Amino acid sequence: MQRLAVMLISAVIVSTAADAKSKNLVAGTWTMVAGKADPKGANKDLFGPHPSGQLIFAEDMRFAVVINDPGVSHFASSDRSKGTDAENKAAVAGALALYGTYHVDNGGRFAGEHVIGSTFPNWNGLDRTTATLSETVDGDTMLEHLHDPGGPLIEIVWRRAPRENAGK
Structure with missing residues (x-):
């Protein structure tokens, strides 16, 4: 009887952990589709008319994002310094990268x-709540709204990247 109780409790714990993991709607790799500053006003392209970038929300609750304007000209020198x-x-205006940790709610x-x-550098150590940053998932599309005090509303459209075949 005691062994059965332990087995049932273990099954519930594993099931609960799996449910929590599967409920993370933002987890995965996302590819930038479009970005606008002040979408209801000036509607300025972020990172050019054809931006490039990826946002990765890892299952271990860490994130990394790299965005760039592929239209930025190469440097005359091959030495970036x-x-x-x-x-x-x-180069600074046409690129942005950041990393950190994130959390999701019970849903x-x-x-x-x-x-x-x-x-x-102004973002180093910054904590953002949904009051200034939202990531709303609808199927394989995620809409990001960022409104830092003193700046325009930023709207970025992300598309979930397809899984690559690891055996290739």
């Missing part, structure tokens, strides 16, 4: 993030 002022300005919806590091 020798860019001109104009080249460096274009698996995005609930906030902690930025550990960013190419934009």
Whole structure:
């Protein structure tokens, strides 16, 4: 009887852990489709008309995002530390990377993030709640809204990246 009780409790724990893992709606790799600053006003493209980027929400509750404008010109030098002022300005304006941790609510919806590091130093150590950042999943599309105080509303559309065949 005691052995049966232990087996049942173990099954419930495993089932609950699996349910929690499957409820994480944002987990996975997302590819940037479009990005706009002030979508209801100036409607300015973020990272050019054809932005490139990936956002990865790992199951271990860590995230990483790298976004860039593929239209930014190459540096004249092959040494990135020798860019001109104009080249460096274009490179900074045309790229963003950050990483940190995130959490979801009981329904698996995005609930906030902690930025550990960013190419934009003002975001280092920043905690964001859904008051300033939302990630809303609808099937294989995720709509991001970011509204940092003092800045315009940012809207980014992400599409879930297809799984790659590991055997290729």
